Amino acid sequence: MRQPAFWSLALADISDPDYTHVWIDVLPAHATADPAAWARNLFSRAALPRWLAAAVVVGSMLRRERPRCDAFAVRRVEGEEALVSVDARRVDMRVGIGVDEERALVRVVTAMRFKGRGGRLWSLPLRLSLAVLMRGMIARARRELSGVTR
Structure with a gap:
């Protein structure tokens, strides 16, 4: 039997985060166990x-840039986890999306590093809404990836 352990690409990439959050949900029956597919769907x-x-x-408009479609693209996949990384002016964010097929679990680990005093303040609305936001995104991904129609 394996001993309980916790590791994530998000925490490996930002080893000293200023903010973290972890969500764990059940992997639906018949859903894919591909972490990149989960990340792309989320x-x-x-x-x-x-x-x-x-x-x-x-x-993007305020910065006079085109909206980037790849801001939340999968940057790396290792084993049972995919990494989404976003580097912004005020905050760096890493999201590790892991699928443990053996235990039928999906986990989402977020790690943020703030840049300067403005980063902490700027990210406050995101940090306050992240729990509810990610819970809804995971629920939608579970419906989409399970193949169950409404």
């Missing part, structure tokens, strides 16, 4: 709440 444009997608677009 962070697809359709999965993001409209207010968050709008904030990304407005932020």
